[in-house]
Amino acid sequence: MQHSDFVHLHNHSDYSLLDGADPISRMVERAAQLEMPALALTDHGALFGAVEFYQEARKAGVKPIVGMEAYVTRGKRQDRVKDTAHHLVLLAKNEEGFKNLMKLSSLAFLEGFYYKPRVDHEILAQYAEGLIALSACPKGEIA
Numbered sequence: 001m002q003h004s005d006f007v008h009l010h011n012h013s014d015y016s017l018l019d020g021a022d023p024i025s026r027m028v029e030r031a032a033q034l035e036m037p038a039l040a041l042t043d044h045g046a047l048f049g050a051v052e053f054y055q056e057a058r059k060a061g062v063k064p065i066v067g068m069e070a071y072v073t074r075g076k077r078q079d080r081v082k083d084t085a086h087h088l089v090l091l092a093k094n095e096e097g098f099k100n101l102m103k104l105s106s107l108a109f110l111e112g113f114y115y116k117p118r119v120d121h122e123i124l125a126q127y128a129e130g131l132i133a134l135s136a137c138p139k140g141e142i143a
Contacts, residue, residue, distance in 0.1 A: 009040045015049040028056040038063035042089050045117040047105050067091040070119050077112030077120040086141040089134035097130025
């Protein structure tokens with residue numbers, strides 16, 4: 001099989017309840033079969049599968065790109081109003097980006113949780129270093 005230059009940058013595993021179905025091992029195995037050079041994991045609102053994904057991908061010879069599909073509230077993360085938070089895919093491009101992803105995920109649960117773990121533009125700006133942002137899906141802000 002010919003090496004693929006295509007890389008999936010927006011993927012959900014079974015850690016994204018009601019959205020992802022595949023276990024991480026199956027996702028990585030398929031990427032390796034297709035000879036993809038890399039694969040991203042962007043589960044909803046959290047990094048629960050990040051370590052497993054990193055280990056599985058490295059073992060399979062696929063470059064792991066750790067990310068998260070964040071829920072971004074239109075107001076402040078501390079507001080307790082049910083809003084229509086938009087989605088934003090965040091990818092770590094280096095170690096600092098990974099640390100910032102962990103910080104954002106933690107703050108989303110500790111300070112922003114209301115139905116879902118949410119971040120706001122304030123902490124996105126504060127912890128943006130080392131991150132790459134993608135428009136996500138039809139629930140993205142620019143969709």
